[in-house]
Amino acid sequence: MSTRIQSWAAMAKGQPLSPYTFEFGPLGADEVEVVVEHCGLCHSDLSVIDSEWGESPYPVVAGHEVIGRVVALGEHAQGLKLGQRVGIGWNASSCMHCQVCLGGEHQLCRTAQPTIMGHHGGFAERVRAHWLWTAPVPEGLDAAKAGPLLCGGITVFSPFLNFDIKPTHRVGVVGIGGLGHLAIKFAKAWGCEVTAFTSSESKRDEAMQMGAHRVVSSVDTASMKSVFGQLDMVLVTVNVMLNWKDLMRTLRPNGRLHVVGVVPQPMAIEAGVLIGGQRSVSGSPTGSRQDIDTMLEFAARHGVVPQTEHFPMSRINDALEHLRAGKARYRVVLEADFAQA
């Protein structure tokens, strides 16, 4: 295991990614080593590459929507076998002994190790993760499209599981992008009535094809008013400031505004709207391993996969540009094409 690993790395802020090789140390007892086949490209990759969340620890080898095959198992790795197809998402490990880890909510562990910060991610020949964070991919899923489920998918699926959303509920999805389009598909498969909110008229037809029952223009007051008081959950998948007052007004009694996009400024929430209708505002990060397994099984059963565009990994800088320009429809997947050593 002392071969050098090829990868694409950001060496500093504001530069294109460049070829970079590194060496793994000895495989940890709980670690799994995976040969990367496909890796989704997520907005969070850009955020870390560009040091948007504070200075990133360069070199950054991003990529945290990995699909690949197990090529090495640490001596304590459990539940996996060599050659198995697996996925790795936002987290590469967690402490395993804090209260949330003990409770099975490892995604809330304060010392969880992200796959792409202080750890080399999936824009590489190989990637390593704790066995718990290495999820088997069900046979029924198209491996070339499954990567984005490991981060984008679980991020929008987790609220359905953990905030008691029922098939009888009416769900709104704000933003039809990498996360939002998966949210529409999952909401539809969950059995919900689905309202898509978008500021982009060009996405209307596609949203309907993905499963939305109606599309509301989030920048048109009359359109917004048409859904006041109607929704049980509004899932915010964008990270821009919104008209929180109007969005809260779309909620029914007991309704929930749920954010998964890190909106930069504080959200202005009126106490009266929370109190009068017994409403909530909440948020969540990705999901636990158990929830990832549940999501992958559900996605396979219902045929939920992202709408993807594919680039060879050698064209990763073109792919990053495509995403930065807001042109991705709706998720970019990179295909590993490193030259054989």
Added chain:
Amino acid sequence: MSTRIQSWAAMAKGQPLSPYTFEFGPLGADEVEVVVEHCGLCHSDLSVIDSEWGESPYPVVAGHEVIGRVVALGEHAQGLKLGQRVGIGWNASSCMHCQVCLGGEHQLCRTAQPTIMGHHGGFAERVRAHWLWTAPVPEGLDAAKAGPLLCGGITVFSPFLNFDIKPTHRVGVVGIGGLGHLAIKFAKAWGCEVTAFTSSESKRDEAMQMGAHRVVSSVDTASMKSVFGQLDMVLVTVNVMLNWKDLMRTLRPNGRLHVVGVVPQPMAIEAGVLIGGQRSVSGSPTGSRQDIDTMLEFAARHGVVPQTEHFPMSRINDALEHLRAGKARYRVVLEADFAQA
């Protein structure tokens, strides 16, 4: 039933209450008439008397924490009998046929009739309400102290019932006043670890006697920091702007900031804190009839009653002054002393 009813009414904004008589119309088929024995004095009474929530429909006969005895039953009134001791709280009726009413959450009915707006409340000889909103008072409760449970009590109790608070949880209560001191007692009886937040050092000892395990100064940074990351629910019973950022920081993963006080300006809530720890901000109004019954039974079993000060109703203006001056420790109850007609 055509006798004139004596009461104390606000005839206009900014004036002391004055004696006022009015006549009831025919008793509605679903209505119950109650002779008032005791009536708690709530901050919401002041808000309506003073037109704080928009111009009130004067004359205002406030009072919505009523304890009394049934003296007349409409022909369709159910579950009550003449002479029975009952309580009436914030709502006097609701539509009974909307989705939330059908679901038993009548307190969320958009057309619910408040007891003290467009309806005469408990600062009177008699008050009327729909039979559903007229709750039997269990034998074990001290009737002279039970009134404040009908609004203040259910308002702080409802979140425990409806937001899945467990006896193993750590609960914070912000504000030790009419609502807050009942919240401390209920949280203690619920089995929780209880942290009281106050800006008033003078209330520290009393908070501990009421059942708090610790008292934190909400205006002292070091004191606040001592509980960062520790609480499952923080119940905000005040209606003033707070340091939301620090309060959110006191929450554990999956924690909830819950408001029952109508804070006047929008609350600034950071998406990152919601997302990182899968946290929520929520609110609720009083409670359903079923929840009121559950609360009264729980209060009787655990001996939870407010700490009260008693005024004869003829001194209602002194009582209002006492409350306005922030001197109430912790809930004022008025004793009906109208002259026999």
